[in-house]
Amino acid sequence: MMSAQTQVLSSPASIYVHIPFCRYICFYCDFNKFFIENQPVDDYIEHLGQEMKRTLPETIPVDTVYVGGGTPTALSTEQLRRVLRDVKERTDSTRPLREFSVEVNPGEADLAKFDMMKEEGVTRLSIGVQTFNDTLLEKIGRGHSAAEAVETVQLARESGFDNISIDLMFGLPEQTMEDWKDTVSRAVHLDIDHVSAYSLKIEEKTMFHNWYRQGKIKPLPEDTEADMYEVLEEALDDAGFHAYEISNFAKPGKESEHNKTYWKNEEYYGFGAGAHGYVNGVRYANLGPLPHYLKAVKAGGDPVKDTHEVSRTENMEEEMFMGLRMKEGVSAQRFYRKFNCSYYDIYPEALQELTEDGLLYDSGSALQLTEKGRLLGNEVFARFLLDEEG
Ligand code: SF4
Structure with a gap:
């Protein structure tokens, strides 16, 4: 079977790269990720580069790149530099990227790592803060403190980044409205440009799902979540962030160009274990488990697990669902x-x-x-x- 990636007719202008390693595993997370210790990280980076090169033997004009995970900053400075260079090598160097984003976890990037990202052309950082309440951070399995989140934002600014986003979560078990108001207030007083805020979803195959089934945790009522969303929206609006998408708020000119690719239902390449992509009308998902992904790339083949040809009908539905999430519609x-x-x-x-x-x-x-x-x-x-x- 020819894969989505080998049938390329015209190139999408966006690239997603997946780094499936984390220094800790959060209790709510169902992403494709592995605890980094004893993982073949260098081998993965090498084969991720090969996958990109095989799919894109010639450079292509690219507008946006997003390196996510997992946690890209779980890699060492030199490992991450290699990934950033490998992806840049696939892009047409005569056309500057409009946006080059990297996800960062608090406490995992020092000034040297930020400076390296800056040198390699990264333009935007997305920092996984989630909450400024240390007790809640511990309860959801995050391996950092609120103080580290603040320090990470400060270091990123010091390094010269002028487009910094933070992720927040609401509707966490035992989160009170007071906790949430405090987190929102601390967020608007931080020197940041963008906020993404999502309510907790209890996904299968997570610690939270087990605990939920055992009755050990209880999701917050929907009404409380809706109230929390309103608190957020109002505070961010007062602080000059506009809600350009249901869950995303930006200062003027700081909207996420890469994420708009998804909401505009446009195509993109996805590289790495468990990455998803959308090329030539076909959505595909790469193999998730590292040994399977590595074996496929090493054999000179295709690491794609599933492909789905999007029908005209599905395409129209997606155009409406996704587009309506944005304020511009x-x-x-x-x-x-x-x-x-x-x-x-x-x-x-x-x-x-x-x-x-x-x-x-x-x-x-x-x-x-x-x-x-x-x-x-x-x-x-x-x-x-x-x-x-x-
Ligand atoms: S939420 Fe992020 S840091 Fe936590 S386990 Fe998932 S990918 Fe790793």
């Missing part, structure tokens, strides 16, 4: 360019009803959720499901 022009028809041709009733119910708004050039629509997001998204024949 679903562009009429982009929809027409992709599908050669208007969204009104496909969703005449849903669009009329959602507009009448005050959940959706047509700006003339795009469909956007109203405030009420954002609070009822999932209900709105469900209206865009189609029968397979479209």
